Amino acid sequence: MKVAIIDYGMGNLHSVLKSVQAVNDAGAEVFLTSDPDEVVRADKVVFPGQGAMPDCMRELNAHGLAEAVLETTRSKPFFGICVGAQLLFEHSEEGDTPGLGLFAGDVVRFAPGLTDAAGERLKVPHMGWNRVFQTRPHPLFAGIEDGERFYFVHSYRFAPATGALTLGESEYPDRFACIVGRDNIFATQFHTEKSHRAGLQMMKNFLAWDGSV
């Protein structure tokens, strides 16, 4: 089995690679690649991303990878992480950037002046460990408690046009979609590669997943 981690020059993917390798019990070939042909030939695809969405979209296009990403989303088990997940939407408020348009909806900034129930101001970026509530069953939730904490760092969030895409939600202070997907596609706002045991378990589940739900 070949697992491609798509590298389009946006940041260091060492942790993503190491976290997949750490749970690679089945001996899959796990590699970083920026070659569209290698991406298309892989059996599974991990699509990370960090930094600003306009830069990510520009680099994805510069590497000629946008079409390869879209092709893999049609059939292969696909895991988007952070900006890699945001890129699947139609549009982001960040730099007024068009995305890949696979998911109906936008990526929007957390509103200014958020406060929690006690009236304490909430900072943006939303940074740290927050609870993830599983809003529908999914094979990638195997062995992960509902409400488990994962590591987030982001100022923009998913705003899917339809609730049908939402698989998991977090709270800051309102509920927001933090896992979206359909069929063979699964995408998280949080960083599995920085989420300790829970993140490793989710990636382990991905390696075992055949893409059906």
Next chain:
Amino acid sequence: MLAKRIIPCLDVTAGRVVKGVNFVGLRDAGDPIEIARRYNEQGADELTFLDITASSDDRDLILHVIEAVADQVFIPLTVGGGVRRVADVRRLLNAGADKVGINTAAITDPDLVRDAAGRFGSQAIVVAVDAKAVNADNTRWEVFTHGGRRPTGLDAVEWAVKMAEYGAGEILLTSMDRDGTRQGFNLALTRAVSEAVPVPVIASGGVGTLQHLVDGVKEGKADAVLAASIFHFGDHTVGEAKAAMRAAGVEVRL
């Protein structure tokens, strides 16, 4: 809701973790990789490495430490110390750091913060602010450099606000008059900065008891608390710190 973070800090020089009082009288605390693994197992929310190496010959040692830790520890890693150029930020991120701390260089060249945040994203840039009270009633604080010995004339609160505007994704605020003393954070300073900036603030400097961590969050309004000696010398585990925070009504990741 979002948990308050507990961040053990590892001061590293010549490949070893050390700890001193007010940056003098360093005590050896062990192997950084082994210590990082231990804190990870205990449930640390992040780890911060401060490279206090004086000699530029030994600068690359921290890169090897970070690479080794990033291979085995899957929580966020921040590295600071001696960061002067965008190229330094890139080297540390490439070694496996998730965030890079900029301290003195932010003062001498504030555009470094803007450039680094523009290039790598605000989430990767932490500005470290070392501050001390400059009046007797602890209501005015100034930024200091060189381990708290050199005043800069900058007001600490205004400086933190400016750094957030320049693109810092987080402020690491050290109470320099408390660092290494185990007397607790300067809570008035911590609160003033945390309430002034829109980004998360990590309180640092002076933790001697678990109650100090609780106070940093509840009184100081910090989003995260950083400590070194209470963890290094076996006084407390990260787990004990979290249990104490939870008992005090602070939301933590257990």
